[in-house]
Amino acid sequence: MAGWTIPIVVVAAFVATPVLVVAAHMFMPAGEVWAHLAATVLPRYVANSLWLMLGVGAGTLVIGVGTAWLVTMCRFPGDRLFEWALLLPLAVPAYVIAYTYTGLLDYSGPVQSFLREFFGWASARDYWFPETRSLGGAVTMFTLTLYPYVYMLSRAAFLEQSVCVLEASRTLGCGPWKSFRSVAMPLARPAIAAGLALALMETLNDFGTVHFFAVDTFTTGIYRTWLGLNEPGVAAQLGAVLMLFILALVTLERWSRGRGRVHHTTSRYRRLPRFRLSGMRATLAVLACLAPLTCGFLLPAAVLGKWAFESAQTSADTRFWQLMANSFTLATTAAVVAVAVALMLAYGQRLNATRANAAAVRIASLGYAVPGSVIAVGTLVPLAWLDNTVDSVMRDVFGVATGLLLTGSLVALVYAYLVRFLAISLNTVEASLSKITAGMEGAARTLGHGTFSTLRRVHIPIMRGSILTAALLVFVDVMKELPATLIMRPFNFDTLAIRAFEMASDERLADAALPALTIVLVGVLPVVLLSKAIARSRPGEEP
């Protein structure tokens, strides 16, 4: 059994390397370029990032917690539908929604054209219209696509709350609002903080939106420093500063979880007593749920659908099928690798639960908190070093130049995806593995099956559903991923996300629609899965 320790530690080290490489750059001597950056753009990056976090934090909190409370605690027309439909914006990457709204609300877009025609305005000087491509616009885009994180986790927390606690609060004279404020919210706080932390991490991770809106943040800075200034070391240093933000978020989340230990004293669940809303209140509740759903999913999807249909003649060509093939191959490969590694780590740790193994597995799943652009830098720096070393050794010894073997290869890209998305597959696999009792393992072993045979004949068949889920989650995330793909892809290798990004950057928004719509449609799959899980997670309520 001890045979599992070495592979676990090796794989964990392999996966953790990029993160550690970037972190190490925090302690590198600051060069001239860095000094220049620090004097010119760094304050802007910091300010923009902080404003984004503040805006997105407030927005996702209000929408996420508000809608979660409405659908869990109140009865109004369509509440069951909203329960899962409110998750749909999760399928839309922020950059896709950014392209859509820009096309819709720009000077030449249908909305302003209509207004001009209607009011008889001649030019932009005659009226005021909010600028989509701005910091405020970015905050709106992120809020609309990321509130489901807060919604999902706070809803789960509200569901878990024992009815007794809420009933006690009602009998002690607190009305629904007071119960919400003084009992439900404090109890759900750790979950809400976790959802908020996820939403803010995604905000910091974003590259497509801020690049398109010209809101300079760390991710655009890393991109420019790497590809424009050709300064990978400085890019990594920027990445290290960005990781400080992430670290602060993680700490904040831990802190809110630890303070004043929130746990439920009873485990008795009964039908949640929902407040029945009617008339004006019910209408307001429906509107409150419909607004984020419409703005975050229905409207952008419809607009994309229209554009895609109109541009189908030109964009659905062989090149588009090539993009599809590229995206699917890449995502499938990454999903298979991520699930295989997750399975190995989780099973190995279970067989041999030493502290070293546990630490190794946790370190290996750090990548999810780290932005894709940072991981790209952290992957390419050591790979480039490796390539150069191999090249010089080969040249010295055999007189052959090997050039860049790994840098700019698909292998490197899949490696970066593994680093970033391993945590997703690992969490799913671990949760499912914990449902297989120690007895089943022991039974298989005493019946003459070794560890591999047991994994193949007992664990994998039982966990099949979860393994597929894990693979699907990674698959979809890879489909959406932009910054790492953009920096690391092989020359001339395009994916759907890259294509949408390039078309949008060239102001050809209509041509970006088809790949963008494809990404959204694939993204709906895990939402369907999540909604199924939600249907099952309703303790104390009849289905």
Next chain:
Amino acid sequence: MREISGAMRGEWKDETGDAMAPTPGLVLEGVSHLFGAFKVVDDVHLTVASGEVMCLLGPSGCGKTTTLRIAAGLEHPTAGRVSVGGAVVADRSTNIPPERRRLGFLFQDYALFPHLTVADNVAFGLAGWPAAERGARVAEVLEQVGMKPYAHSYPHMLSGGQQQRVALARALAPKPRLMLLDEPFSGLDTRLRDQVRDQTLHVLKGSGVATLMVTHDPEEAMFMADRIAVMRNGRIVQVGRPVDLYCHPVDAFVTSFFGYVNRLEGMVSEGGVETPFGRLDARNLPDGSAVEILIRPEALHLRPSDEDARFAAQVVTSRMLGRTSLVHLCVGDVASHHVHLHSRMPGRFLPSEGEIMEVVLDRSQVFVFPSEGTN
């Protein structure tokens, strides 16, 4: 049955173990196991002969399940030697993994594989067998436990008792040299438990396999076991036939583990100790030492008191418990403070409150041990 009768001889302590059957199913020699700094299993010596059913009995946390897992190879002992079927499977330098020990393990939760049918579950341990033999063996063991009609059912379609029988068949199918049972009846409700216990005992005895079973229920141990090993704090306190343990317990712990006992305190003087029911022999204990006197409730026989009753007690209350009646007694003892005692009488025996009864002590069910604090 030769080995069984050999085992039935029963010994107080298994010092060497070799004295038993020619190839014992399981031998533990000086086995110890640490969890961190805590000694869960402490120098355990135990031998289970082929065809013998041995029960490891003890309160929860006494190390009995760990001992079982060490025998199975699911834990590696910190010290000591484990042999299965005459071959060493674990010691300082050896650690044969469970899959190569040829033993059967019946888990507390049965651990049936939910994705396999009953037949496939049973066939799971027969991976290396030719298909025809495998099918025949599956049918044979399922027949043995009476589960043949359910061969194509899935575990979740079965009741608890049926699942237990499938798990038993699965463990027995590969013809193991040793069967290990971990609280195999604790998941069943009381009514079903007696029936399943009986079937399991007959299947195990019929297969002639050496069996080590863990339980915390003394009645279950006495029902199942040829011999019982009582464990406490990681150590084996006493090994013997059920009748030996019940009639000749080595200490107060073993005595009280097999059922409620009345406890009195006393002092040894001149090789004896005074009780409200007469003087008891304590010749093997030093004069002046404090002792505990343990009296089983069934040792206190009651009969209507007459003039020349030597020992008497007053009835506090009496209850019918089914097959027996329980009488609460009050005795004014020598030092004239009151002692509360229980007497258990067969059948219906319900004297009224306040009645004075004569007490006749059955000395074979009374035990005198040094006080816990002094040994």
